[in-house]
Amino acid sequence: MYLHGTSKINGQGHLEIGGVDTTKLVAEYGTPLYVFDEALVRERCREFVDAFKASGLKFQVAYASKAFCVMAMCRIVEEEGMSLDVVSDGELYTALQAGFPADRIHFHGNNKTIDEIEMAIDAKIGCFVVDNFIELQMLNAIAGEKRQKVKILLRITPGVEAHTHEYISTGQTDSKFGFDLGNGAAFRAIEEASQLSNLELLGIHSHIGSQIFEVEGFRLAAEKMAALAVEVRQEIGVTFKVINLGGGFGIRYVSEDTPLPVSVYVKAITDAIKDNFGRNEYPLPEIWVEPGRSIVGDAGTTLYTVGTSKDIPGVRKYVSVDGGMTDNPRPALYEAVYEAVLANRATEEPTEVVSIAGKCCESGDMLIWDLNLPEVNTGDVLAVSCTGAYNYAMASNYNRIRRPGVVFVSEGQSDLVVKRETFDNIVGNDIIPARMKQVSKTV
Numbered sequence: 001m002y003l004h005g006t007s008k009i010n011g012q013g014h015l016e017i018g019g020v021d022t023t024k025l026v027a028e029y030g031t032p033l034y035v036f037d038e039a040l041v042r043e044r045c046r047e048f049v050d051a052f053k054a055s056g057l058k059f060q061v062a063y064a065s066k067a068f069c070v071m072a073m074c075r076i077v078e079e080e081g082m083s084l085d086v087v088s089d090g091e092l093y094t095a096l097q098a099g100f101p102a103d104r105i106h107f108h109g110n111n112k113t114i115d116e117i118e119m120a121i122d123a124k125i126g127c128f129v130v131d132n133f134i135e136l137q138m139l140n141a142i143a144g145e146k147r148q149k150v151k152i153l154l155r156i157t158p159g160v161e162a163h164t165h166e167y168i169s170t171g172q173t174d175s176k177f178g179f180d181l182g183n184g185a186a187f188r189a190i191e192e193a194s195q196l197s198n199l200e201l202l203g204i205h206s207h208i209g210s211q212i213f214e215v216e217g218f219r220l221a222a223e224k225m226a227a228l229a230v231e232v233r234q235e236i237g238v239t240f241k242v243i244n245l246g247g248g249f250g251i252r253y254v255s256e257d258t259p260l261p262v263s264v265y266v267k268a269i270t271d272a273i274k275d276n277f278g279r280n281e282y283p284l285p286e287i288w289v290e291p292g293r294s295i296v297g298d299a300g301t302t303l304y305t306v307g308t309s310k311d312i313p314g315v316r317k318y319v320s321v322d323g324g325m326t327d328n329p330r331p332a333l334y335e336a337v338y339e340a341v342l343a344n345r346a347t348e349e350p351t352e353v354v355s356i357a358g359k360c361c362e363s364g365d366m367l368i369w370d371l372n373l374p375e376v377n378t379g380d381v382l383a384v385s386c387t388g389a390y391n392y393a394m395a396s397n398y399n400r401i402r403r404p405g406v407v408f409v410s411e412g413q414s415d416l417v418v419k420r421e422t423f424d425n426i427v428g429n430d431i432i433p434a435r436m437k438q439v440s441k442t443v
C-alpha cells in the first residue's frame with residue numbers, strides 16, 4: 001500500500017497515522033472507523049492556495065464539500081482561508097452550524113428548491129451557481145421579494161468532458177448540468193441574467209469531470225470560457241469578474257495511479273487564463289476552483305475488523321470485514337479500486353491473494369478484489385487507504401447498518417469528529433401507526 005501523508009509503519013509493525021497507532025484507534029473507537037490525517041488535509045489545502053498565490057491572479061479555492069461534509073471539516077476549510085461549495089440545504093446547514101462565513105459559501109445544484117434558495121439568501125451566502133433558465137428566473141424573483149441583490153455565476157457546459165486518462169471535446173455535451181455552450185444556451189443565459197435586476201452576474205463556471213490526471217482538459221475549458229467571455233464583452237458589453245473552472249483534480253488511489261502535483265494543475269489553469277484573456281486585452285478575472293477529492297481523498301483511511309472467510313479451492317478466498325458498501329459504495333458503483341494492509345501486521349510479507357467482501361446481503365458488496373496479504377485471521381485489522389472522498393459522504397444504512405464514526409488524527413492525538421451511529425439513530429425516525437397493535441419492546 002502506498003503510504004500517504006503522515007502514514008507510516010511503526011516499530012511494532014503497526015500502521016500509524018498522524019502519530020497514532022491505528023490498533024489503538026480500533027481499541028478506543030471500534031470498527032469500522034474512518035480516520036483522517038488532518039495534516040495531510042491541511043497540506044492539500046495549502047498546495048492549492050500557495051499555487052494560486054504564486055500565479056499572481058486573484059483567486060478563491062472553494063472546497064467541494066460534497067466529497068466529505070462534516071462540521072469539523074468545515075472548520076479546517078475556514079481556518080485554511082478557503083471558500084466552500086455546497087449543493088444542498090443539508091451541506092449549507094452543516095457549514096452554517098460550523099460557523100463557516102456565509103459570504104464564502106457558493107451554492108451549486110441543478111434543482112435547487114425554493115426552500116433552499118430562500119435559506120441561502122437569508123443566510124447571505126456569497127454566490128449561487130445558477131444551472132438553468134428556470135432557476136435564473138426563480139432566483140431573481142425570490143431575491144426581489146427579499147429585496148436583496150444576489151451574486152451569481154452561470155454554470156456552462158463547455159463541451160469538454162474529461163476522464164481519468166483522457167479528455168474529449170464534443171460539439172454538444174449530453175449533461176443534466178448547466179447551459180450548453182455549443183447550442184447557444186450559454187450566451188442566451190448570460191444575456192438574460194445580465195438584465196435581471198436582482199442578480200449580479202459575476203461570471204461563468206465550468207466543471208469538466210472528476211479524477212482527471214491531465215491538464216489538457218482544463219486548458220481547453222479555460223480557452224472555451226475565455227472565448228465566450230470575449231464574445232459576450234464584444235456583443236453585449238458585459239465583462240466577467242470571475243471564471244470558475246470547477247474541480248476534478250485526480251488523486252492516487254493505487255500505487256500505479258499517476259496524478260499530477262496540485263501545483264501543475266493550477267499552473268496550467270492560471271497560465272491558460274492569462275494567455276487567453278491577456279491576448280484579448282480582457283481585464284484578468286479572478287480564478288475560482290472547486291477541488292473536493294484532491295483535498296480529502298488520500299487523507300482518509302478506513303479501518304475494519306476481519307471476521308469470517310470462505311476459501312473456494314481453485315477459485316478464490318473471500319475475507320469479510322465488518323463494513324462494506326454501506327461505508328464505501330465506490331467499488332460497487334464505479335468499480336473503484338483500493339489498496340489495503342493488515343494494520344496490525346503491516347510488516348509481514350504477503351503470502352496469499354484474497355478478495356475483501358463487505359457484510360451486506362448483496363453479492364456486489366465487495367471492497368477489493370485480489371489483494372495480496374499475509375495469511376489473514378479473524379480479528380486482524382484491515383486498513384483501506386484513500387477513502388477520504390465520497391465514502392462517508394455516500395455512506396448508507398443499507399441492511400440497517402450503523403454508519404461508522406470519523407476520527408481526525410494529528411501529532412499523536414485523535415479527536416472523534418463524528419460519532420458512530422446508534423441503534424436509536426437507526427429507528428429514531430420510525431413510527432408505528434396507532435392503528436397497529438401496540439406491543440411492548442422486545443429489547
Ligand SMILES: Cc1ncc(COP(=O)(O)O)c(C=O)c1O
Binds near residue numbers: 067085108211248294
Ligand atoms: C460542480 C462541481 N464542482 C466540484 C466538484 C468536485 O469534484 P472533485 O471531487 O473531483 O474535485 C464536482 C464533482 O465532480 C462538481 O460537480
Ligand SMILES: N[C@@H](CCCC[NH3+])C(=O)O
Binds near residue numbers: 210
Ligand atoms: N461520487 C463520485 C464523484 C462525483 C463527483 C461529484 N460531481 C465519486 O465517488 O467518485
